[in-house]
Amino acid sequence: xxxxxxxxxxxxxxxxxxxxxxxxxxxxxxxxxxxxxxxxxxxxxxxxxxxxxxxxxxxxxxxxxxxxxxxxxxxxxxxxxxxxxxxxxxxxxxxxxxxxxxxxxxxxxxxx
Amino acid sequence: xxxxxxxxxxxxxxxxxxxxxxxxxxxxxxxxxxxxxxxxxxxxxxxxxxxxxxxxxxxxxxxxxxxxxxxxxxxxxxxxxxxxxxxxxxxxxxxxxxxxxxxxxxxxxxxxxxxxxxxxxxxxxxxxxxxxxxxxxxxxxxxxxxxxxxxxxxxxxxxxxxxxxxxxxxxxxxxxxxxxxxxxxxxxxxxxxxxxxxxxxxxxxxxxxxxxxxxxxxxxxxxxxxxxxxxxxxxxxxxxxxxxxxxxxxxxxxxxxxxxxxxxxxxxxxxxxxxxxxxxxx
Numbered sequence: 001x002x003x004x005x006x007x008x009x010x011x012x013x014x015x016x017x018x019x020x021x022x023x024x025x026x027x028x029x030x031x032x033x034x035x036x037x038x039x040x041x042x043x044x045x046x047x048x049x050x051x052x053x054x055x056x057x058x059x060x061x062x063x064x065x066x067x068x069x070x071x072x073x074x075x076x077x078x079x080x081x082x083x084x085x086x087x088x089x090x091x092x093x094x095x096x097x098x099x100x101x102x103x104x105x106x107x108x109x110x111x112x
Numbered sequence: 113x114x115x116x117x118x119x120x121x122x123x124x125x126x127x128x129x130x131x132x133x134x135x136x137x138x139x140x141x142x143x144x145x146x147x148x149x150x151x152x153x154x155x156x157x158x159x160x161x162x163x164x165x166x167x168x169x170x171x172x173x174x175x176x177x178x179x180x181x182x183x184x185x186x187x188x189x190x191x192x193x194x195x196x197x198x199x200x201x202x203x204x205x206x207x208x209x210x211x212x213x214x215x216x217x218x219x220x221x222x223x224x225x226x227x228x229x230x231x232x233x234x235x236x237x238x239x240x241x242x243x244x245x246x247x248x249x250x251x252x253x254x255x256x257x258x259x260x261x262x263x264x265x266x267x268x269x270x271x272x273x274x275x276x277x278x279x280x281x282x283x284x285x286x287x288x289x290x291x292x293x294x295x296x297x298x299x300x301x302x303x304x305x306x307x308x309x310x311x312x313x314x315x316x317x318x319x320x321x322x323x324x325x326x327x328x329x330x331x332x333x334x335x336x337x338x339x340x341x342x343x344x345x346x347x348x349x350x351x352x353x354x355x356x357x358x359x360x361x362x363x364x365x366x367x368x369x370x371x372x373x374x375x376x377x378x379x380x381x382x383x384x385x386x387x388x389x390x391x392x393x394x
Contacts, residue, residue: 007377025190027178037173040388043381044175046239046246079282080345084359090342092372093357096379097346104383 004052006043011036017051073101118295122303125266131308134159135204139309142193152193153185156200165203166196173388198247202231205254209261216264217272218353223261225350225390227254232389233340233382240378241368243332252317252337255310257352259301259318260285267300278354285353286322298322324364335364343379349386 001016011034018030019042027045028038042050077094084090122128137155141147157163163184170187171180181187188196210220231253238246263271270293278288289296298319305315317337320327324338338361344350345357370378 005377007380025177029178040385041173041175043236043385044173044388048239077346080355080357082282082356084357087359089360089365089372089375090357092375093342093346093360093379096376097348100347100379100383 001051001053002056003049004056006039006048006050009034009039009050009052011039014053015050016053019047019050021045021047069105070102073098073105077101118299119303121267122262122300125262128262128266128304128307129208132204134162135200136309138197138200142197149185149188152196153188156184162200166199169199169203194245195247198251201251202254210265217275218260218264218351220261220264222351223257223353226344226352227257227350228390229344229349229382229386230254230256230337230340232385233343233378234336236378236381236385237336237340237368237370240374241332241336241370243336249333249336252314252333253340255305255314256318256321256337256341257297257301258304259297259299260353262300262304263297275353282355284356284358288354296322322358324361330363330367332368335367338364339368339370343382347379347383
């Protein structure tokens with residue numbers, strides 16, 4: 001058994017303990033095999049961590065990234081964030097945006 | 113332009129959109145401390161459309177109760193008064209957005225996506241800072257740009273001028289409005305919120321989401337929606353009418369005490385949840 005951040009939980013994982021909301025209402029019972037909709041529901045309730053059966057997964061290696069697509073996302077973001085990047089918070093927001101937009105692009109490419 | 117002058121402009125609009133009567137009555141009942149769950153349940157069940165929507169929403173994966181909820185009374189007991197009010201407000205706001213295809217300079221669908229993105233963002237940030245009422249933040253995010261709806265429907269020429277200025281100068285629409293019109297969507301939204309008798313807490317979010325530092329009382333709700341707006345613009349969910357990401361206000365950032373390291377998981381969760389909530393509401 002181990003504790004996992006909700007963002008790293010994937011369908012098929014098994015709850016090692018039951019999960020309740022802040023009011024104490026049972027949301028999911030111990031032993032539930034998580035589906036995508038269960039994970040979204042836990043997030044909607046603001047659940048941050050859950051106890052899972054088994055061992056944590058090793059992180060997969062990131063795939064090699066297509067440099068030009070990345071570059072064009074960066075250029076768009078540099079325009080959007082113009083004049084704000086002397087602030088460390090904004091730099092972080094831009095970096096996270098870049099990685100999320102790139103992920104979205106990869107997903108779209110897969111579908112096509 | 114002074115608040116009084118914009119107020120005069122707004123007052124000239126005869127058919128300013130109204131909230132459905134039922135929502136107004138529900139707000140009254142909820143604000144009255146002597147109301148019972150029965151009182152609320154009776155008003156909701158009088159409205160068949162609202163009842164159907166409420167049951168659809170509470171049974172959706174967004175709330176995800178393990179068992180099916182088949183009665184309004186059951187939903188009230190499980191969710192509580194405030195959550196019900198917010199949920200009904202959410203579903204009526206959707207009706208209030210104009211449908212596409214009427215040649216609006218800012219596509220209402222884009223604005224809806226931006227508002228929904230900001231709502232989800234506010235809710236996610238709220239859960240990270242352990243805000244007590246995340247549904248309230250959700251509604252505040254959904255409504256923060258409500259002034260723009262009034263503008264694209266009733267102040268079309270003005271809004272078009274600001275929109276073009278923002279395009280040409282690559283500025284925020286907020287800046288463009290102030291320069292070209294002398295008033296902005298936050299002021300317009302505030303007036304609408306007052307007309308609708310929305311809680312003052314909510315009106316303040318609408319009024320100060322661009323300039324939290326100017327609020328007499330910088331509430332957490334204002335700060336959270338301000339930050340959610342910036343996050344949402346960063347990951348380009350919908351459009352509020354320009355292509356810029358404004359700087360996060362220092363006071364607002366300090367007031368929510370969010371660790372820099374939390375930005376990533378929050379924005380990731382926003383990206384994921386937005387798709388789910390879109391399916392539920394539309």
